[in-house]
Amino acid sequence: MAGLDRVVVVGASAAGLAVVEGLRRGGFDGELTLVGDEPHLPYDRPPLSKQLLSGQWESPRLQLRAPEAYAELNVDHRLGSPAENVDAEAHEVRLADGSELHYDALVAATGVRPRPIAGMDGIEGAHLLRTVDDALSLRASLSAHPHLVIVGGGFIGAEAAAVARELGCAVTLVTDQHVPLSDAVGTEIGGMLTALHEEHGVRVVTEAMVERVCHDGERATGVRLVDGRSVDGDAVLVGIGTRANVEWLDGSGITVGNGVECDDTLHAGCNIWAAGDVASWPDSLTGERLRIEHRTNAAEQGMVVARNMLAGTDGAQPFRTVPYVWSDQYDRKIQVYGLVRGAEQMRVVDGSIADRKLTAVFGRDGHVTGALGVNMVRPLRALRALVAERADWDNAASATTT
Structure with missing residues (x-):
């Protein structure tokens, strides 16, 4: 991308790290700064309510990359000082410690906070x-x-x-x-x-x-x-949902609400992009505006933002994904592809609810929108394609009848 010499990524998160790594893999050799409100280098969040909470893991195991990896990436990390505001016209972001960072492109990867x-x-x-x-x-x-x-x-x-x-x-x-x-x-x-x-x-x-x-x-x-x-x-x-961390963008001219409102390439305007839990974008197939708080989504969006940033807005491609989330509860592993929320139909494909081991598909508006598995990892993967193509519900139901 012409004129791209300084990039600031706000959010030392999985999404923010994916942007940093994607830019370097894509050949970006300019100044790269990673800003985080916590004093920690990027770490994985799903184990917080699982392995870390139970004591199976200790916190160093959550680190997404070893500390020396950031030197190899030649990234300046500013940790423990959150971004406070942005002057989009001047291409400047101010941190809580009073420092000011100039940028040619800015990425919002600030995630969410619990209510x-x-x-x-x-x-x-x-x-x-x-x-x-x-x-x-x-x-x-x-x-x-x-x-x-x-x-x-x-x-x-x-x-x-x-x-x-x-x-x-x-x-x-x-x-x-x-x-x-x-x-x-x-x-x-x-x-x-x-x-x-x-x-x-x-x-x-x-x-x-x-x-x-x-x-x-x-x-x-x-x-x-x-x-x-x-x-x-x-x-x-207390686990009653989250709020997107967007207040630091107030007054910047970027539209914020339930997240940073982007186009389908994850560009929010004024050379500002968004990735991860904080990003709100229109699905390129349905037009429905989405904001997804899944670990895999964060990494995917970070990579796409890096690629699109390097390609420039004229060469940027829409972000498409099949959302994926998992949960471990006792001896049950629950996995979901796509979107189950708002489904009008559900059909068990394999196994049974009574046995607590099954796969199922979910549908809305005549299409398959999600697939769920409980302790059936491989059979669930076979249903992912139905979600990706938004398969016709009736045809999919017939094809998966056993």
């Missing part, structure tokens, strides 16, 4: 789970075998519940959903996984909205629901 609830600030035993420090803090709490109250019925809460039970903690999971995990995997699979948790001793409270964390002095004692009930506990984990 807190009232009563958490400064309270010992009240946890969020997004960073390595969050996970280590929660792990320290679990070492005392507390009664853990989990607020939220998504993957983070379910994975933490499984780890906590395996560590010998009492667990109560509170969700405003009728069926936990139904947003992520559908009602029937969600019901199956809820039963799995209950069999492992998790108390599940459904259709309950949490108002705040309760505390005695500066120590969490559970949560209070909006209907006046209380759920007692010694520690609280």
Whole structure:
């Protein structure tokens, strides 16, 4: 790309690292700066609620690259000082420490942050789970075998519940959903996984909205629901979704809302691109605007941003993907290709819900939109093509009938 001499990547994340590596592989030999709000080099986040929380891994194992790799990439990393604002006209980003970085192209890879609830600030035993420090803090709490109250019925809460039970903690999971995990995997699979948790001793409270964390002095004692009930506990984990980290772009002229709003090449305008959890883009096939918080999506988008940046806006290609996410809960591995949320139809292809070992396809508007597997890794891969081509539902259902 003509005139591309200085690139600043804001977000020392999997997406940010993929941009850096993609640029160097693509022949970019200019100045390259990686900015991170945490003091850590880029690390993998999925193990936070799995291997790191359980104690199977220690934090150094999460590092995506050894420290010496960054010297080989010739990248200047500015860690522990988040970006505060951008002057898109001057091509300048200001960091919290007061330093100013000039750029020819800027990448937003700042990800998301978890949403807190009232009563958490400064309270010992009240946890969020997004960073390595969050996970280590929660792990320290679990070492005392507390009664853990989990607020939220998504993957983070379910994975933490499984780890906590395996560590010998009492667990109560509170969700405003009728069926936990139904947003992520559908009602029937969600019901199956809820039963799995209950069999492992998790108390599940459904259709309950949490108002705040309760505390005695500066120590969490559970949560209070909006209907006046209380759920007692010694520690609280809140996993009720996220907010995109876009505030640093306010006033830059870049459109932000539920993420950085890009075109389908992941270009947001003014030589600013976005990748990873923070990127919102229109699907090139459906036109639906997506923002996906999956680890594989972050790496894929980082590589595409690097390639498109080097090609220039005229040569940039649309980003296309089949989203993939996985979750480990007890002895079950749940894997999903595509999008299950909003599906109108679901059909089990192989195995059964009763056996808790199956593959299934999900559909909407007459097309296959997602495929899910529980402890069936290879059979699920065969269904990925149906998702990628948005196969006709009726034809796909006939073809997969066993």
